[in-house]
Each structure stands twice: as structure tokens, then as C-alpha cells.
Amino acid sequence: MGIYHGAFVMKKQREEEVQPLGQLRKLIRLNREFDIIDLFSDLHPADIADLIDNLGEQEKIHLFSLLDVEKASDVIPELSDASREQILEDMSDKKLTEIIDEMDSDDAADVIAGLPEEQARAVLDGIEPEGSRDLKKLLKYDEDTAGGIMQWELVSVSSDSTINGALNAVVQASDEIEVYNVFVVDRDNVLVGAIPLQKLITSKRHSLAIEAIDKTIPSVQTGVDQEEVARMFEKYDLLSLPVVDIGNRLLGRITIDDIVDVMEEESSEDIYRIAGLHEDDSVFNSPVQSIRRRLPWLYLNLLTALASALVIGFFEDTIRMVIALAVFMPVVAGLGGNAGSQTLTLIVRGMALGEVTFENSRKALYKQSIVGIVNGVAVGFVIGAIAYLWKGMPVLGVVLGLAMIINVFVGTLIGTLIPLSLKWLKADPALGSHIFVTAFTDAFGFFSFLGLATIFLKLLV
């Protein structure tokens, strides 16, 4: 992939972002294709993709067809999923094959993975046999692992090369790829180490490359989870990371620009899952997709809400005697749910960042318990006092205050335990955990409040 820095980048700071889109729409209206090609030639592929994303389906397809193969291969990875689907659906197998042939192997594999089976097979048959074999290998790795995000393209030299040899290897590869490190391998392609470009520049040109390497540079095997890979990049400030097989033989590399995308993807996934959203949902998905993805979570929520309803149903007689209980029920449940959500969010995020582990989870539980008790008492006293003043029933104040203390404490506890349990069950700790936490704080809140009220009933009426 080439390196582009279109004039648009500088322009953006001065003009409105809308302007190139307005200009483009005008050119489309006037059908001035040459001017459109001209406009595109100045733009970074990411900016072209932004423009295309903002057009209607027919315009998208038309505009994309104006790009030459090389530019098209740079734009495709930057498009939104929806745009990419619309554009590729309509494209001839021949053109798609040409475009994919131009792409880095990791991007090419991603695009092929998203194609309908028939089209994917046609493309894989169309490109030259070696490339096709390599792509098929990449496609076998789980997309969330090191193997799934690596690319084959890299620069490596043998362990008897000189710095000069390594520099020449960089020069030769520079038309095709961006280089961050030159990898050094032995005769069996076993990874010996990596030399950052800066080190290449500062080393003597006739010295041996092997003297400039860092033997202990980290590497990962193909099966490592991409979240773990991202943490390595973050911790060790890496630009690229070699991927090896079990025998430490060099297979490919992962680059920092892909890690930036991984980090965003993983953060979105956590945020979405806490709220009971499908990880691929998006504001601009088709409504049908969104409905299909969200409805199962709402039905799950319906089940948990019915559990709460059952609890309340059990105390119908108590409520009949003191209707004021119905008034305060949602307060107990709501505050407990919120306290639980606070803790849950901290724990889920802490796990994602590698700060919370099973080893230190007892410490976490202990600290959160203290927070839960103190916050419960702080909120309980206030709501107890309010209930007493509003309804003139001191016992109602006591019952409500006590139930609140219990439920905020329980919420905080359960907010810690649910993500830990999910992780222990090898599930994603974020998975719908908000629904589970509120299910518990609702049911338990109603139970403690109405249960206490039933016990104190004689004092209440």
C-alpha cells in the first residue's frame, strides 16, 4: 500500500469537513467524471472512503468504479462494512480479483472472508496459485487471533547478512510494503530477532546484521488472542510484532496500524456487550439487522423482569395493605441496579486492560464491599428520611432505608461476582452482564424491601 497524504488533510483544518462532499455531489450532478477522478487523485484513501460512505447506494457503486485498481485496493479496507458490501456485491469477479491481488494479505483475507461463498471461491481461483494458497492459509486462522490479523508481507534477511544487505532488502520491498523492522532468521527460517529501522540507520554498514538485532524481541504464536497481542504492543511500545509457529519459525507480522483498529474493536465490543448489544451492531445498520440482533437480549431481559414480577406477586397481600410500598419499590431496585452497574463496569474494564485477574479478585471484592456498604448507608439514610417525611410512617422509613442499604451492598457485590463468574465459565465477562446485574438487584431489591415490610407489617398498618 502506498503512502498518501492528500491536500484534504491540511484543508480539513481550515475548511468545513462537509465541503469536499458538497463539491463531489455537484460534480456527480453535472456528470463530470474527469473532475471527480481529479478530485480523488488528491485525496487520501481514507478520505475517499469517507466520501463514498456518505453517498446513496447507486452513487457509491458508480463512484467506486471510477477508481483505478491500485487506488480501489487502498480504499476498500477503509470503507464502512455497509458500503463495502454494497459495492462488492455488484462487482465482476474479474475486477474484484484484480483489486484483491493488489492488497496486503491481511486486508485481502478480511475482504474475502466477508464475501458470499461463491464469489470468494471465484476470487481465490482467479489470483495466482501461490497467493491463493497463502490467502487460504490466512483464512483458516480465527479472526480474533494473532494469525487472523497478521500479514505475510515482511522483510527478513538471513543471519549471515550485513547491515548493507538488510538496507538493500528494505529498498527492494519499499514499493510494496511499509517496513518497521527487518527480521533476521536462521537457515530453517527460525526467528533470531528483529532490527528496527532506526538501528539499521545508526549501525555500520559492513557490520553483521545479527549484531544489531535484539534477540529477545517479543514474538507471538498464531493462536494468541488479539486482545493479548494489543496489550503487548501497548506495554512494550511496539511498531510491529513477528508471528511464529510452534517451532519459532517466522510466519508473518502484525503492524501497529492494525492494532489501533483492534483496540477500537475490542473497546466497542466491551461497551456493547455490557449493554446487551451485538458486537457488530451500529447506528446505521439496516433496522432489520438491528432488530434481529437486539430482540434476543430484550427477550432475555423480559425473562429476568418476569422473575422480579414473580417476587412482587408473592407479596401482593402486603402491598394491598400498604400501597405506599408500591411507590418506593422502583427506588430500591433502581439504586441497587445503578450501584451494581458502577462496579460491574469497573471490573469489566479492569479485566479488559489486564488489571483485574483471578489472583487479585479477592482484593477487588473486599474493596468493592466496603464501597457498597458505605454508599448503601449513605443513600439508605436519605431515602429513609424522605419516605418518613413524605408518608408520615416512621416504620416505612426504616424498612426502606434498610432495604436500600442491603440492595446497594448486594448490587456492588454482584457487580463484582457476575463478570468474574462469566470469566470463570470461559465466557466474555462483559456479555450482557448489565442485564444479569439488574435482574439480580431488581429481584433482590423487591424481595428485601417487601420481605422486611411483611415482617414489620403490624407496625406499618
Next chain:
Amino acid sequence: MGIYHGAFVMKKQREEEVQPLGQLRKLIRLNREFDIIDLFSDLHPADIADLIDNLGEQEKIHLFSLLDVEKASDVIPELSDASREQILEDMSDKKLTEIIDEMDSDDAADVIAGLPEEQARAVLDGIEPEGSRDLKKLLKYDEDTAGGIMQWELVSVSSDSTINGALNAVVQASDEIEVYNVFVVDRDNVLVGAIPLQKLITSKRHSLAIEAIDKTIPSVQTGVDQEEVARMFEKYDLLSLPVVDIGNRLLGRITIDDIVDVMEEESSEDIYRIAGLHEDDSVFNSPVQSIRRRLPWLYLNLLTALASALVIGFFEDTIRMVIALAVFMPVVAGLGGNAGSQTLTLIVRGMALGEVTFENSRKALYKQSIVGIVNGVAVGFVIGAIAYLWKGMPVLGVVLGLAMIINVFVGTLIGTLIPLSLKWLKADPALGSHIFVTAFTDAFGFFSFLGLATIFLKLLV
């Protein structure tokens, strides 16, 4: 900062992560300081920081004192906030000054910003005048802006330099800093462009540097928000970005490793704020800090819950006539809240990623409304049927089903409108938005359910 890749990195893949910590604890118990220093010499600063983070306060301080100044300056930025505070609190101004003198300017400014005022002043007075003046300038920038995350250290050459000159500049700087680009400036230090290292290697050594630059490489001014800066790195696959003043004069640079941290910080902030958490809260904060940070949100939640209680209080007579209403109240409120949270989360995340803007918000609102209506009908029918079968009251089923349809739809609508309104008010769209959404869906859910029930009351009893 040096480049380390300790043996630990490779080891971690084979042995348990706990092992170095166990070894270290044993060495501390035996008081074998030389072996500890030996152990540290093999480790990456990030790994040393991890080990120190896991020790008790006295051990932390003692172990840190064993590090030489250069290593100490590499370890400090990697420590957790709590460890850093404990260690620096106890350190002499003289030693701290020496350590900070060794650090990159952005890291040094971060450390100084976290010191008590007196200690900060002592350190700034201790380092040499030029460095002190530069640090004070950095400290004036808002910490969430390009100025706040940039460093002064960079390599630049004048516009009449050759490639050879640029290469020499890299060699000279290499003891001190990591280089990604060589910046080219004119006589007035106005930024002309940047040359990636790979381009330096592939260019003819006697050609002019200016011929190898990319004139249109992006740059940012000091005041740009760090989230916006991170988006530029992501969009244009940057390794470093020059920071300029209003006159386009080169001031400093931002590097990708800092952006990785920014991305994580911004994601945490969004996740936390949705849940009503302080952005600096953490699982292992002192309970007192956590309590002080979370309690205000719980009190806010108490207020909104009381609003719901008022709504219910208004319908006490209706509930008295049909106690079954109390049973189903939380179901209506809960499902509406969850549907709202789903949409809210999508919108907040979409805004953070720059996908949702005011321009396309109408489209977002339209799509979410469709999702809300369909999901509302889907859930409403089921709960209506369940209520009818359970309580044997067809009208209750109708009222409940209708209220559910209304509240899920309203939740979805309000989940879109609240973050948009917060953004329009120039507040963070994530800020406590979960509490606002559920406040609305609770109050509105009770109102629509009990209101409909009151209208149909004669048919219910």
C-alpha cells in the same frame, strides 16, 4: 528512552507470569539486593513496573531505590498511579530532579503535573533553566489536547539539507530518542514536511531532503482535542504527528505509543461515564476515593428515582383497585430502560468514533425509531399474553402490551436524543447518560402503564 526487550518477554510465553514475582519476593525476604539488581537488569521497564505494582508500599519504595537513575526514569511512566504516588511522595527532591531530567519531556511533564505544588516547584527549580522553561510551557497546555500529549524531542533538518544530513541527524539523536520521521523546516522553523525513516533509507544520499518529503503530511495545532488526534492517527496510519503553532511553526511531535494510551483512556472514559463513574475511578482505588466519586451519581439517581416514585404516587388509587399492576410495573420500566440503554450505547460509541454527527443524526433517529417500534411490538405482544394468562385479565394484557410498546419506543427515542442533547450543550454525550435514560424510561413507563390502566379501570375491576 532506551529500547529494552528483556528476557522476560520471551520467558512469559513459557512460564507462569507469577514466577518473576515469586522470585523477587524470595530475594526481598533474603535481602539479596545484588541479585535483585541483577534480575531487574534483564527486564523491560514495563515488566519492572508490573512487579513493583504488586508489592506492598514499603517494598515498593525500597525496590525502586535500587534502580539507577536511567532505569528509574524509564520505569516511572509505566507504574500505576497509586504506586507512582507512593514512591514519589517519599523521594528526595534531588533524586527526583535527576530522574526527571532523564525523561522525555512529555513523560516529565505528566509526572510533575501529578506532584504536590511544593515538590513540583523544587524539581522545576532543580533542572537546568532551558529544560525547566520548556517543561513549564508544556505544563500550560490542557492535558487532553495535542499540546498536552506532545514532546519537544524530535529530529528536524532545514529545507536545504541533503538526505545524508537527515541520516546524520537521526544518528546523532539516537542515543536519546526514538525516531519515526525526520521533520523538514524552513528558516523560520515553519514546517515544510516530514520524511519517514523508510523513505530516508530508500532515497539517494546526496539528493535534497526536501525532495523526499511529503508536503501534505498532516499536522495539528496545540489546542486540538486528543480524541481528534487519535482519530487522525487511526485514519491516516501515522507513527508520529508534528504539532505546530498558529503560524505553522514546528513545536513538537506526538508519537504512536502515546496515542495507544490515549485511545485506552478515552474508551475507559466513555465506558465509565455511561455508567455514572468518575473517569479516574478504578477497582483498586482506595475505598474512600471510590465512595466520594460514586456517591454523587447515586444521589443524582436517587433524585430521578424519586421522580418515578411521584408518578406512581399519583396513581395509588388505581393500584389499590388492581394490585396486579404493581406486579408488572417494573417489567414495563425495565424493558424500556434496556432498549434505551442499547440505543444510547450505540450513539455514544458512534460519536466517540466520529461516525455519528449532528448532520446524520436525523438519519440515526429515524432508523432507531423503526427499531424501537418493532422491538416494542415484539416484546409488548409477548408480555401482554403472559399477563393475560397469568392473571386471567384480558384488559390487563392489553394495557400492559400497549404500555410496553410505548415505553420501548420512547426508550429508543430518548436513548438517541439524550447523548445528542448533551453534545449540543457542549457536555460529554456519555456523561451519566445511563442514569438520565433510565430516569426517563422509569417515569414514563409508570406513567403510560398506570395512566392506561386508570383509563381502562372500569374494565379491569
